[in-house]
Every structure is written in structure tokens, then in C-alpha cells.
Amino acid sequence: MKKAYGKKAKIITLSTVLMATVMAGCSSEKPQEGATAAPSGTSASAYPKAFSYWAELDGDSAISMKNFNENAAYKEMEKITGTKVDFKHPTGGSTQIQEQFNLMVASRNLPDAVQTNWFNVARGPQSAIEDGTIIRLNDLIDKHAPNFKKYLSEHPDIASMIKTDKGDIYAFPFIRGDDKIKVYYGPVIRKDWLDKVGLEAPTTIDEWEKVLIAFRDKDPNGNGKKDEIPFLLEASTVRNDLLNAMIGAWGILDKFYQKDGKIQYGEMQPEFKDFLTTMNRWYKDGLIDKDFAAVDGKLKDAKTSNNQLGVLYGYSSGTIGKFTDLMKDSVPGFKMIALPNPTLKKGDTPAAGMISPTYPGEHSVAITTAAKEPEKIVKWLDYAYGQEGHMLFNFGIKGQSYELVNGKPVYTDTIKANPNKLTFKQAQSQFMRSQYGGPFVQDVESFLQQMKYPEQLDSLDIWSKAKNQLQLPLMTLTADESKKLASIMNDINTFSDEMIVKFIMGAEPIDNFPQYVEKLKKFGIEDAIKIQQSAFDRYSKR
Structure with a gap:
């Protein structure tokens, strides 16, 4: 479950996140028991023929593949939906990937969907909607995402977490589905x-x-x-x-x-x-x-x-x-x-x-203004929040990567004792996304x-x-708050x-600790505290 928030703070200097949890799909709290993979009668034509999807190729996946199209879960998704996904993977370390993201947004050379931590975006997700980078998803989810809509109605706390202060849903989130997953x-x-x-x-x-x-x-x-x-x-x-x-x-x-x-x-x-x-x-x-x-x-x-x-x-x-x-x-x-x-x-x-948030912000997929058929992409993303999609993205392919034992999904030796000497997570990465994250609810199992x-x-x-x-x-900041906080905290963090x-x-x-505190004040830490207080007060009112 991946990396320390300190890196985020240096990029956007948002406050500490806390929290943690996780929503079990196939354990005590299945996310969408009874929900369908898509609306009744939905045909393959309800999904997009093709769309482009920008996402980091994580290290475990990169061991055995060059593209997520080689992942068994995405291969199965193509069979189910008829959708050909053009995955676009940035390269390099976290700094280089962030630079490529910034260049992509600045040039307006946007793919149809982008998976990232939208709290790392300059001025935050609300500004990304308002400046025309990504679209507001509330109405599209209401009309075209029955699985995710049902999940949010059953988990109003999550619905609050994934909205901006203005009430806008900006992305399909990665959710940890059980408390045991938040502490590792x-x-x-x-x-x-x-x-x-x-x-x-x-x-x-x-x-x-x-x-x-x-x-x-x-x-x-x-x-x-x-x-x-x-x-x-x-x-x-x-x-x-x-x-x-x-x-x-x-x-x-x-x-x-x-x-x-x-x-x-x-x-x-x-x-x-x-x-x-x-x-x-x-x-x-x-x-x-x-x-x-x-x-x-x-x-x-x-x-x-x-x-x-x-x-x-x-x-x-x-x-x-x-x-x-x-x-x-x-x-x-x-x-x-x-x-x-x-x-x-x-x-x-x-x-x-250490405690990781239920909604960590990472691995969330937004639809950009470049998408010509956003409602069809919403349908495609919604599949992962239904029961079949939940099993696919958490456990992969039945009979290959897992079997049901007394009704419980259990990984096979392909994952647990990989014949090609891949580690557990490297083997998972060939069949599913649970080892890294994405727009779905992670199962505790x-x-x-x-x-x-x-x-x-x-x-x-x-x-x-x-x-x-x-x-x-x-917490989400306004554009002005984000700019001011970043300026203050960049200096403070370096110092x-x-x-x-x-x-x-x-x-x-x-x-010399008192002099250290005085220097923090000169850098503007008291103004930073006021900004965080305002953001916290708004969050508390959601």
C-alpha cells in the first residue's frame, strides 16, 4: 500500500491525511451484493469502442509486462465490454511522472481518462474541473453508474470523502474496503x-x-x-x-x-x-x-x-x-x-x-474534457464496483489465479508459489489490480x-x-489557499x-529549538494553520 505522504506534502503541501479503512468486497462487507455489472439489458454497445487511459505502470507490473493490456483482468474486461483501452504509461520516478502529468495538462494534450492522485494537482481537483481539465461526474454517475451509485448510497461517509467542498465528484476512487487494510x-x-x-x-x-x-x-x-x-x-x-x-x-x-x-x-x-x-x-x-x-x-x-x-x-x-x-x-x-x-x-x-485513509486519494480515475463519450466511459468504470468486477479486479480469473473454497476466494499457487519465481505481488499484477490500486473497492482477503x-x-x-x-x-483547498499554502510549506519543508x-x-x-519555532513563524506557519483550519471547517460541514 504505498508510499509515505511526505512526498505528497512536498508536491502540494496538503495536510496530513489520516484515516484508514477498507471495504471488503468478498468478506464481511461486499460492496455491491446484488448489483449488476451494468444496467439490465446493457449491451456491449453501451460501452465505448475505445478510449485512452493515462496511468502509472507500477513496479510489480513492470516486471512482467509493458502495458496494462497484458493484465488478465483488463483482457477479460475487453471480452466483456468490447472496449479496447489505449493505456498510456508515463515513465521514470515520481518526480518525472508528475512533470509529465503537468506538461500533459498544460499542453491540453489530454487522454480520455487519467488515473492519479488529484490532490497532487496544482490547486486541487475543484480547479481541475473549473479550468476545463476534467469533468464533474455527479449527473453521469447518477444516470450511468448503478453499481457505484448504490455503493455511495450505502456508504455516505465515502460519498462525502470523494466530493469537493462544492459537492462535485471528480473521479472514480480507490477505496480500502476493511479496517484491517489501513494498517500495514x-x-x-x-x-x-x-x-x-x-x-x-x-x-x-x-x-x-x-x-x-x-x-x-x-x-x-x-x-x-x-x-x-x-x-x-x-x-x-x-x-x-x-x-x-x-x-x-x-x-x-x-x-x-x-x-x-x-x-x-x-x-x-x-x-x-x-x-x-x-x-x-x-x-x-x-x-x-x-x-x-x-x-x-x-x-x-x-x-x-x-x-x-x-x-x-x-x-x-x-x-x-x-x-x-x-x-x-x-x-x-x-x-x-x-x-x-x-x-x-x-x-x-x-x-x-500509521493509518491509511479509507479513501487515500491515490489511483483515482477522472474523465477529461477530451472524452467524446464520457457516459460510456462511466459505464466501463462502473463495472469494477459491481460484484463481478469486484472479483475480477481483486482476484483475477477463476480457475487460474483463484478458486472458491467454501464460498471464499483463495489464491492459487500461481499467485502464492509462482512457478516463474515471481513474488506474491508480482504474480498478482499479472491477473488483477489489488496489489497496487485503481478505481475499485479493495477486498480484505x-x-x-x-x-x-x-x-x-x-x-x-x-x-x-x-x-x-x-x-x-x-481536505480540498480553494485555488488561492492551495497556492498560498504551497508557497509557505515549500520553504518550511526545505528548512x-x-x-x-x-x-x-x-x-x-x-x-536552539525556540529560534527554530520563530523561524517557522517567519516563514508563515501561522497563516498555513489558518488555511488548514478553514479547509477542515468546510470538510466538517459536508
């Missing part, structure tokens, strides 16, 4: 190391420190060298609104959050100074990896694979599952488990942990069946135990990214 990231510890040093899994910051000192001093990897890295705190996660790595222990979030309806900015709070003070002490005492400021995914993997790393933040599948597979033969007794999000006081419920080990399933429950009442929803690393590493004395 948190603190992870080497349980076999804990056993070797004779300690229990820590729950408070003080207990964390005791464990980290033991990992530093007691040779838990057993090689006779003092080469253990007690804790890998990644600089990129410290200011990450979605992941909330560690900062929730102090009862705040790192950037924008709300408390009793009032917008706060975490990095101005005295609790944030306390957090920095603790991290600075841990860094000086050798409890935090010396490469803290520069670590990337490859370096993180290398340190873990080298049996050096005790505690890190990671994923249920991409960390616990991945390294259990990788290390179980080379390191006897290797065991990774999830830790609860830490607190300051024993027995307290954590204020915040498509997520849970990735979990090979009990420690992975346990992690979902452990990380879910947080209040998560501080986070902000996805804070540098300063917080300096505070933790000791290059900037913690005693």
Missing part, C-alpha cells in the same frame, strides 16, 4: 535478539531505551563483535504524516493535526522538542544507526540481511514476511515481530500510529492472503491499537528537513 506499517523488532538479552518486548520509550542499550552491549547476533545497530530511525520517516513513526508517543503528530477541532502544527510544540531531545541522546549514545540521515531502502535491506539490525520501522509483508523468508535458513532462530506503537506511560493507548506467517497477521492487530484521533482527513536532522545528530543544539 509500524515498529518491528528481532524477537530472537530479545530472547538472547533476556528482555520483553518494550511498550514505552523508557523500555525501548533499555532494550536498545542491551542490543548495543550484549552481542545479540553472537558474532563476538560490537557491530549491532540497535535502532534504524530513517530521516525520511521522521516528518512523514502518514507513517507517524515514533512521534505519536509524545501525543502529537509531526506536521498538521487537529485537537478538539483546532488545527495544530506539531513541530512548534514543546512535545516535539522532547522528541528531538530523546532522539539526540539516542544518537549520541550509539542507539540510532550512524547512517540515520542517508539510509535508503537498499542500505536498510543490507543492514537487516547482514544480521546487524535490532529495531526498525517496516511493513507486515515487505519487512516481516520478506526477511523471515530471506533469513530463516541462514540465521537459525531468526524471528521478527511487531512492536506496539510506543507511549510515554506504561499502559497508555498510543495516540497515533486480497490483502490478508499475502500473510504467510502468524507474525504478519499479528502485526496488523498490534499496530492497530492506537487512538488515531489527531489525523486530518483529505525543517535540514534542521531536524541537525537537531538529532547534534549539529544544531536542542537549546
Whole structure:
């Protein structure tokens, strides 16, 4: 479930999103039980003969295909609807893809449909409608999307999330269909190391420190060298609104959050100074990896694979599952488990942990003003929100990628033990879209069946135990608000990214924190808080 909101903040500097959830299609909450794939009597002629569709080709799909037309779900869609989709895939990393999107919009060389995060668009989705880039979908959904219309009537909270402040629906959304899908990231510890040093899994910051000192001093990897890295705190996660790595222990979030309806900015709070003070002490005492400021995914993997790393933040599948597979033969007794999000006081419920929104904004499909038959594209997109489309996009092709076992879809060995040595998600990408996202409701079973080990399933429950009442929803800004907020936050993010690393590493004395707060005020943080407050108030009235 993909990536940290920090990147979004740098593009549009919208506030932290929070939330999370997911709507199970074939589990406890099927999205469209009883809905038809299309209106009764609909023929293939009701769908477009062809249309163009701009969407990122994700990394898992790119391993085995050059185009989504090679995906089995889309092949099946072509058989059902008679529609030939001309997929257009941007290339490069996230920055390059955003640049290509901006150029496409500016040149008005638009495809018929665009899948992206419309909150990343300059001035937001309402402006994209008003400037003639995309069309308002309310009436088209009402007339031509019975599956999605029914879903929204049964989930009015989702209907509110996908509208602008003016009430306009701008895209067909990706929805997480169950609460279990919203939490997939948190603190992870080497349980076999804990056993070797004779300690229990820590729950408070003080207990964390005791464990980290033991990992530093007691040779838990057993090689006779003092080469253990007690804790890998990644600089990129410290200011990450979605992941909330560690900062929730102090009862705040790192950037924008709300408390009793009032917008706060975490990095101005005295609790944030306390957090920095603790991290600075841990860094000086050798409890935090010396490469803290520069670590990337490859370096993180290398340190873990080298049996050096005790505690890190990671994923249920991409960390616990991945390294259990990788290390179980080379390191006897290797065991990774999830830790609860830490607190300051024993027995307290954590204020915040990682939680992904029910509607994350990503992978949403808007229809552009270039489309000649938008009502037919709406019908095509609506198919995924019916029961047949739900199964197709979450599980692929019956008899190939899944079978029904006691009425429940279960992935076959084509997915679980791919004969071509593809990973679970890479194999999924050949048959369905559930591993990445798109305009449909994600089924909880498509997520849970990735979990090979009990420690992975346990992690979902452990990380879910947080209040998560501080986070902000996805809010829409006016064009003027968006422009002003972006200008303020671009400067603040550049400044804070540098300063917080300096505070933790000791290059900037913690005693200079008041001057840091004053600089934030000079950059305009108080005006940014007012903008976010206005947007939050409007959202609350929807």
C-alpha cells in the first residue's frame, strides 16, 4: 500500500491525511451484493469502442509486462465490454511522472481518462474541473453508474470523502474496503535478539531505551563483535504524516493535526522538542544507526540481511514476511515481530500510529474534457464496483489465479508459489489490480492472503491499537489557499528537513529549538494553520 505522504506534502503541501479503512468486497462487507455489472439489458454497445487511459505502470507490473493490456483482468474486461483501452504509461520516478502529468495538462494534450492522485494537482481537483481539465461526474454517475451509485448510497461517509467542498465528484476512487487494510506499517523488532538479552518486548520509550542499550552491549547476533545497530530511525520517516513513526508517543503528530477541532502544527510544540531531545541522546549514545540521515531502502535491506539490525520501522509483508523468508535458513532462530506503537506511560493507548485513509486519494480515475463519450466511459468504470468486477479486479480469473473454497476466494499457487519465481505481488499484477490500486473497492482477503506467517497477521492487530484521533482527513483547498499554502510549506519543508536532522545528530543544539519555532513563524506557519483550519471547517460541514 504505498508510499509515505511526505512526498505528497512536498508536491502540494496538503495536510496530513489520516484515516484508514477498507471495504471488503468478498468478506464481511461486499460492496455491491446484488448489483449488476451494468444496467439490465446493457449491451456491449453501451460501452465505448475505445478510449485512452493515462496511468502509472507500477513496479510489480513492470516486471512482467509493458502495458496494462497484458493484465488478465483488463483482457477479460475487453471480452466483456468490447472496449479496447489505449493505456498510456508515463515513465521514470515520481518526480518525472508528475512533470509529465503537468506538461500533459498544460499542453491540453489530454487522454480520455487519467488515473492519479488529484490532490497532487496544482490547486486541487475543484480547479481541475473549473479550468476545463476534467469533468464533474455527479449527473453521469447518477444516470450511468448503478453499481457505484448504490455503493455511495450505502456508504455516505465515502460519498462525502470523494466530493469537493462544492459537492462535485471528480473521479472514480480507490477505496480500502476493511479496517484491517489501513494498517500495514509500524515498529518491528528481532524477537530472537530479545530472547538472547533476556528482555520483553518494550511498550514505552523508557523500555525501548533499555532494550536498545542491551542490543548495543550484549552481542545479540553472537558474532563476538560490537557491530549491532540497535535502532534504524530513517530521516525520511521522521516528518512523514502518514507513517507517524515514533512521534505519536509524545501525543502529537509531526506536521498538521487537529485537537478538539483546532488545527495544530506539531513541530512548534514543546512535545516535539522532547522528541528531538530523546532522539539526540539516542544518537549520541550509539542507539540510532550512524547512517540515520542517508539510509535508503537498499542500505536498510543490507543492514537487516547482514544480521546487524535490532529495531526498525517496516511493513507486515515487505519487512516481516520478506526477511523471515530471506533469513530463516541462514540465521537459525531468526524471528521478527511487531512492536506496539510506543507511549510515554506504561499502559497508555498510543495516540497515533500509521493509518491509511479509507479513501487515500491515490489511483483515482477522472474523465477529461477530451472524452467524446464520457457516459460510456462511466459505464466501463462502473463495472469494477459491481460484484463481478469486484472479483475480477481483486482476484483475477477463476480457475487460474483463484478458486472458491467454501464460498471464499483463495489464491492459487500461481499467485502464492509462482512457478516463474515471481513474488506474491508480482504474480498478482499479472491477473488483477489489488496489489497496487485503481478505481475499485479493495477486498480484505486480497490483502490478508499475502500473510504467510502468524507474525504478519499479528502485526496488523498490534499496530492497530492506537487512538488515531489527531489525523486530518483529505481536505480540498480553494485555488488561492492551495497556492498560498504551497508557497509557505515549500520553504518550511526545505528548512525543517535540514534542521531536524541537525537537531538529532547534534549539529544544531536542542537549546536552539525556540529560534527554530520563530523561524517557522517567519516563514508563515501561522497563516498555513489558518488555511488548514478553514479547509477542515468546510470538510466538517459536508
